[in-house]
Amino acid sequence: MASIKEFTKECWTEVYNRIIGAVVFLDDPSAECLHWDGGLFNLLSGGAVAVKSLSPFESSTSNHRKAVFITQATSTQLRTINDIIKNSDFTHCILISTVSLDVVYLELNDGKDVTDVISSGRAPAEATKQLESMLIEWIGKKQCAVEVIHVPLFTISPTNVIFLTPPYHKLYPVFDGKLTSETAPTDLYSLSTEERSSVRRLASCLNSMLAMMNLKEDIYYMGQFSGLVAGVLENSPVSINRRKSCSNPTSLIIVDRTLDLCAVTTHTMESILDKVMAALPRFPGHSNEVAVNMSPLCEANVYTNLDDVLSPGCLFHANDDSCLQTFDNMINKSQKEVMFDLYNKLSKIDVQKSPGPKTLLKVTPLSLEKIVSASKGNYDIIEKHLGILQQALGVVETLKSPKRVLQELLMSIEKQVVQSLAASGDSTSVLHQITHLIKTRKEKNLALENLLALLVHVYSLTGTEVVFTKEHEDSLQDALAVAIFEDNKTMFPNDSGYIVTPEECDEISKRVMERLRDVSQMRKILHKYSSVMKPCESGVGHEYKGVLQQLTEDVVDSTRPDLTDLRCRNEGIKDLLRSGLNILTSKKKNTKRPLDNQTIILFVVGGITAEECKRIHRTVITSGIDNVVMIGSTKFVSPVEAMKDVLNL
Structure with a gap:
């Protein structure tokens, strides 16, 4: 089976075969993917005559007649391509959509009933026709050549076992902008239009990757949002058709980042890459x-x-x-x-x-x-x-960097917080301590954004095990409102000269506190992994053991412990039949497990740290299994970035 790194290389080879003599226009996510494959000189040495950003302000000179557009094919980007073509003199245009054409077809025909086309599997061919006719119309010449193809350029491979997806770095497990831990089933239409589109696009890209790697997957998920991605991947007609022809069994595990925000908001970093990502x-x-x-x-x-x-x-x-x-x-x-x-x-x-x-x-x-x-x-x-x-x-x-000194200070504060929570489960001192830090942050040279990351860390760490008093939360909310007002120029930089009022800062502070309470509820849907505070092996004190770490240990455990919190999409009606048959037989049902397949892909929606990747990889190695385990996520993330994702700042 090919690795994801080889899959990415194969995708770029498809592009390099089409760029000779062309002006190449790339959107930002494709440009980032190109950087991790070798960068600009790969295009220039491959025969491109120029490389430009996909921008409505770009065009080409009349002596350049061929253009290649590498794009996510959103409606905005298609309008940009129209502008570029109309301001140039092309006779040959190739549109490389990095997103599957069945999803592009849905978006091109938004609001129309296209159920028959989608269910019959004709959507990619219809999208190709539609896009080709648009290109011909924009070029406006009788003698012209156009081509529309799908190449799934969405992965980068920092190492042989890690992959990230730059086009989806903004994708986060929220429902219409809200965090939710509800156990009631949700569907795609509980999302905003943009969120719904992102879910479909990510699922379609994962499907294209599995197709090119000849993988037939059993899909597992943990978290509501991951359940939606899993559902689209499981049920879309192109995925169903692909699974009929692919032969290598694999386990795809999709997990919501929001189930455990401690690892991405901690300032206790051993991996030097995490330190660099946080400082630069x-x-x-x-x-x-x-x-x-x-x-x-x-x-x-x-x-x-x-x-x-x-x-x-x-x-x-x-x-x-x-x-x-x-x-x-x-x-x-x-x-x-x-x-x-x-x-x-x-x-x-x-x-x-x-x-x-x-x-x-x-x-x-x-x-x-x-x-x-x-x-x-x-x-x-x-x-x-x-x-x-x-x-x-x-x-x-x-x-x-001065940020390293700050990180070390925050590291020691985190340790104190964990110790005081673990020692007594007493919440009284923790919020009081953080409120005091917010008020005295300037004396200690602490940035408000780092203290907000610390708050997300604490609320995720405690989960539902510790309840903070209303008095302490009110005091924290008041301190935050004052701090946001004092630091609003650094927290919300804008060039318009707009002045943030105290009332607006009160409102922001209130929203932050609501989000933090939501964060503490995220793991209430879990049974086995509801707690991330575990007794130390030495028997003295407690330590943080993340949800991803606990899950990985159970997945690769050859004794096959129960995976209570991991749902399997593929079992569906079979589960119902089995539960009915169990009435007639005392035999224990033989449930599917990720370890049944030689390849396991663990994908986290919402970001991951280098430290988590290292620990997961080491867990796999020390387990002694011979399965191949790949770790994927939407991006590498630092504590401040993770905090902004969670609090929507």
């Missing part, structure tokens, strides 16, 4: 890559504000095996091992001949910085070793 800004237009300040290598003016840096560096370098290994280490190895790995690689290009890695007891950010600085202005060396220099600078900037 995102690379422009990207959801999973950071912007590294490269000015220490340049003989130009040194800027202190990264916004002023014209060409930031990054961490992932798809065409450099040495850098790929370092990136893998940044997820799976300790900080000390990553530092020695970077020092070892940098020492081979060191023009000042610093001490060899074997003679050093400890590698510090200063040690790395010294070697990097020695390459300043030496553009021959920089060009040859650009990848490792960018990675080293990213780590140095992270470990020297």
